[in-house]
Amino acid sequence: MNVTKIGKRIKIPYKRNIPYKRNIRNISKKILLNYELYLFVLPALLTIIIFNYVPMYGIQIAFKDFIATKGIIGSPWVGFKHFNRFFNSYYFTNILTNTLRISIYSMVVAFPVPIILALLLNEVKNQHYKKFIQTVTYAPHFISMVVMASMIISFLSPSMGIVNHLIKAMGFEPIPFMEKANLFPTIYVFSGIWQNAGWNSVMYFAALSTIDPQLYEAGRVDGCTTVQKIWYIDLPGIIPMIVILLILNCGNILSVGFEKVYLLQNNLNIETSEVISTYVYKVGLQKAEYSFSTAVGLFNSVVNFILLVTVNSIAKKLGQSSLW
């Protein structure tokens, strides 16, 4: 997340000896003077070059028929063959719909929850209780996906799960949640809210803490109620943060995380639970169709990137905060 562009950049006049005419001797002298700084960056830089930039070079196998013995460069070019195969395959619409369904569902339902949580929690007068709620609601974020998935499956089990005991106690028939394909997105989204709403509210708390206290002062003098304060001061104050996070969300619309979906999938819900990331994994690593899988992955990244740029420029046009 690019959070550095939020707010004002403070100019620090640190070692202001950068000359207006930068000549090469001066620059190299300066680099030499601070050579240690470059050594500090080196390990991190090498890591991203090797594990992020070199793979980007490997993306070309999406346009080739990758043959392991010939390597990335030696494999023959095939143009858009793999992309055509994907777009024409029986799975394409299904996977795309599933991915979009889950991410749009969570954007509509899950995205506002941390905002509301932060706004409400901000009004709690008792600081200890506030802290306690924060500590508790952040906690599920740190539970592993494996554990999370198994909790979901256990709780929703038709014969033994606590949720169905509750349903039975209310006099209804137990629901075999995990076996119903149409319930998968709901299970995914609501368990996601349970796990992450608290944690995601951190950013909004941060934004709330930067609101000018004078505004509250003025509000109090004008006798505005708590609800009015939230509506007219708090909410507008955190709109920039909301917009930034919304843009980032839109940029990830095709990236429904692999782990959770994969861990919750079964043969009965696969119809709605197969998303791009799980498909890439299955085709790519389980069936070893490297080129085809890379093509699917690239399609995913490109769409995400286009969406990110589009939404960002719309936000800019509307005069809202933007990523760049």
Add this chain to the structure above:
Amino acid sequence: MIKENIQDKIFNIVNLVILTIVLIITLYPLYFVAIASFSDPVMVNSGQVILWPKGINFKGYARVFANKEIWSGYRNTVFYTTLGTMINLMFTMPAAYALSRRDMIGRNFIMTLFTITMFFNGGLIPTYLVVKNLGLTNTFWALLLPSAVSTYNLIVSRTYMQNNIPVELQEAAIIDGSSNTRMLFTIVLPLSKPIIAVMALFYGVGHWNQYFSALIYITDKNLKPLQLILRNILLQNEYMASSVSSDSVETMAEQAKLAESIKYCTIIVASLPVLIVYPFIQKYFTKGIMLGAIRG
């Protein structure tokens, strides 16, 4: 304070009620797993265990701890988490400091290189091929090196240092003839304790919960981390009811009963370390990420 009017009073009460419900909804599943792990599995499965444990026994835990795979997974994960977090911090903190220096030439270019990786990457297969070609698959390095730096964490740390380490202090150190390295260790890192703690938690939890990397890079049984073994155990349990392992003297029914209990015990065993460490570091959150993230 101007005294509250009735509208505000109602709001506060409703607000507290809502938040208390949120609190209960968040806590209860965790609490249920905890009490279910040492209750009689029959009572758990029939829905009798709701508010407090019933038929307390530790058979599930006994079975979990008797499992050799769990121990090996635990050992591996503790090792990956310790070494991995150390590498993460050693790579991230000096880089964050260097990039927080406004007099570093080429800083914006390097920063752009990092930022791009947040929005675009090679994807699963090309990354897999790089790791494989480097001969890292089936070694623990495959779990540590590709994730040695998280750009997000780097940016947050950098912002924190930019805003919290007085420039005057750094200037004074330089005038006193301190090298950048000495400054890093004697001034910058000690002043960055809150953010180091938060980063250690983020990275540490990441390693502890690591599942996907291990799934694709590790096939050697002896190298598998806890989460992978956990998944196998949890999956096995689904089928335990229909099969009896040969080395067990227990009857089928007994096995099936224990299966669910083992599940809850495994969850507790795997999550407890994280949930114990987390509250201690949580106090740094406001100081660390909130300041690091918001003031750019």
